[in-house]
Amino acid sequence: xTEGRLSFDCTPGAAQRVADLVSRIAERASLTSQQQYWLxxxxxxITTNIASHGYQGSAGTVVVDSAIERDRVWIxxxxxxxxxxxCRYRMQAQSACEPLGTREGGFGLMLAxxxxxxxxxxxxxxxxxxxxxxxxxxxxxxxxxGYRDG
Amino acid sequence: xxxxxxxxxxxxxxxxxxxxxxxxxxxGELNTVITEAAGHQxxxxxxxxxxxxxxxxxxxxxxxxxxxxxxDEAEIxxxxxxxxxxxxxxxxxxxxSVTMEHDTPAPS
Numbered sequence: 590x591t592e593g594r595l596s597f598d599c600t601p602g603a604a605q606r607v608a609d610l611v612s613r614i615a616e617r618a619s620l621t622s623q624q625q626y627w628l629x630x631x632x633x634x635i636t637t638n639i640a641s642h643g644y645q646g647s648a649g650t651v652v653v654d655s656a657i658e659r660d661r662v663w664i665x666x667x668x669x670x671x672x673x674x675x676c677r678y679r680m681q682a683q684s685a686c687e688p689l690g691t692r693e694g695g696f697g698l699m700l701a702x703x704x705x706x707x708x709x710x711x712x713x714x715x716x717x718x719x720x721x722x723x724x725x726x727x728x729x730x731x732x733x734x735g736y737r738d739g
Numbered sequence: 740x741x742x743x744x745x746x747x748x749x750x751x752x753x754x755x756x757x758x759x760x761x762x763x764x765x766x767g768e769l770n771t772v773i774t775e776a777a778g779h780q781x782x783x784x785x786x787x788x789x790x791x792x793x794x795x796x797x798x799x800x801x802x803x804x805x806x807x808x809x810x811d812e813a814e815i816x817x818x819x820x821x822x823x824x825x826x827x828x829x830x831x832x833x834x835x836s837v838t839m840e841h842d843t844p845a846p847s
Contacts, residue, residue, distance in 0.1 A: 601764045604795075626793070626823045633795050637763050696831045697796035703830060 592617075592655040599640035599649045599668075607632045607653065611664070614655055618662045618725050627704035628664070628723045634701035635666050635675070635719050643670025643717070657725075661706070665720045672712045675702060675719065741765075744772040753781035758790040766797035770804050777808040784809055789819040789842070794827055802833055814838055 592614055597603055608629050615625035636651055643649065652667040675698050702708050707722035742765035743758045753776035761769060776784060784805055805815055815837045820828065825841070828834050 604762050604764055623823065629793070630795060630827075633762060637795070637797075696799050699831060700796055700827060704826075 595653040604633050607636050618657045624723050631701040631705050631721050634697035639668045661724045663722045667716050667718050669716050674710045744769045746772050752783040754785045756787040760793040761798040762795045763797040766801050769801045773805045783814045785816045787818050794824045
């Protein structure tokens with residue numbers, strides 16, 4: 590079941606629109622609060638990265654599609670900035686150990702990719718397409734004995 | 740949810756209470772408060788995070804900013820971050836550069 594399409598400019602208010610979308614999807618898909626948090630964070634970081642580095646602060650549009658499937662939810666974020674595959678970006682390993690004041694960036698992408706169940710990047714017809722996937726929790730035991738453990 | 744950062748000076752330490760959500764839209768507000776705190780030359784910067792419900796990488800950059808602004812010997816202490824915020828801090832390695840204090844559950 591698709592949840593519709595959003596299209597908006599990469600402005601400071603975009604993060605809240607993304608957060609609202611994730612909140613709606615999470616509730617409908619019965620995601621846990623933790624899953625909602627990390628899905629929102631991933632979408633926030635990807636969108637922010639598009640605005641800051643893709644469009645480099647200039648005007649640019651982001652298109653967001655989303656869907657709830659039987660066993661997963663996905664959010665797809667598209668832009669027309671220069672091609673950028675988040676999976677190819679690796680924050681320098683030593684950065685995490687450097688003193689706070691000397692560290693480089695890249696934390697946003699690390700946070701975005703690390704806590705999703707799946708992430709798919711595609712570049713097609715001049716558009717970056719980032720698909721964020723979270724598996725839905727297992728359905729409750731319908732045999733009348735309550736939720737399964739483990 | 741809106742963001743708020745309130746500064747109090749306590750015994751030479753700068754204590755900032757954070758509430759709401761810290762993201763790219765609200766990070767500037769926190770940096771302003773951090774700058775004000777730094778002006779007092781505190782021995783410690785204490786961030787009360789119990790009511791901070793969300794923190795993106797913008798919040799991590801505030802920590803970087805804080806260390807740049809604070810006196811060299813100042814300690815940065817994060818008090819009672821939520822589990823999700825804690826995970827953000829530890830998975831990016833920031834816990835090696837700050838002191839984290841967690842609420843402990845009362846014995847039953």
